Amino acid sequence: MRDAVKKLWPELEWISDAGLREQVTGAWVKAFELSPLTPEDLEEIPFTLLVPNCPVTFMQHKRCVVHIARRAAEAMTEFMGHALNVDMDTVVAGAILADVGKLLEYEKADGKVRQSQRGSYLRHPFSGVALAVEAGVPDRVCHVIAAHADEGNLIRRSTEATIVHHADFMSFLPFKNMA
Template sequence: MREQEIESIFPEAHHIRKPDLRTAVFRAWLLGIEKGGWHRIDTIPFTLLIPGCGISLVQHTRIVTRMAMSIGDTIGEVNTDYLVAGGLTHDVGKLLEYQGKGKEFQRSEIGRLIRHPVSGYALAVEAGLPLEVCHIIAAHSSEGESVERSKEAIIIHHCDFIHFEIVKSLT
């Protein structure tokens, strides 16, 4: 997979004003795809906790990002570049946490030992994302309960859980 393909999958990236930051977002996804051994990402589920939910990781990522952008626009006083970059990469670690097995998905060996906020943080650092975006990734889930979340991390955290809870309620 190439950068142009990631760019077409995540059109929300065009809201990132800094080209270097946008490129680093794509690089994080490309690293995850390569290290996770994925040939395509559109069929990866966004969660293994809701079997058969029908929402892909790509769909969830875009929904969370758009929700966060709307909140950021409404509230103001947030770094939109970091917010969008964090939304687009908050679950990139799932490319290492999950593995395909036939048409099914399960936790990988990495995923049994390290959750996606941690593996996503590692991918983000390797991709050259700034600390502020790495923080959003690392703090968006329960791992963030023991740190002071930035405004952008608070928004991504809540958008992620809102979407999860809504999907869970529909199944």
């Protein structure tokens, strides 16, 4: 399964800390162990259930979020790095893990994706943090997972969580607003 995760996520190589890279990979491996979904499913299922007939797959959305977040972090570092420290590994790891909990929130039935029973109780930021903690992911990255969605509006987001939150919503809201 590790090879399948690395194939899904070539962006793992952007994480310079080998230990963190392994922890992020481990969280995805654990998610697949507990999920009814397969790596192949993520290339086909919609990234959200909130957009009817969503034309974008889970992996298209997720990889886009990682790329947007990384580019934003690079621009912020280039132009404001003298006044603002951005931890690139935290941004990339957090963006890769932000929706790992959806593997527990979603299931397939009759060829369609729907919310699982577990998902009706725990949204993906919560289950994602649980998976990440079990894999040994540091708190600073778990914070990004916890804060990337609307649940994060209740707390003060770190710089890295703010970047991932906005990257996620930049590639979600245009589709939600079209529905």
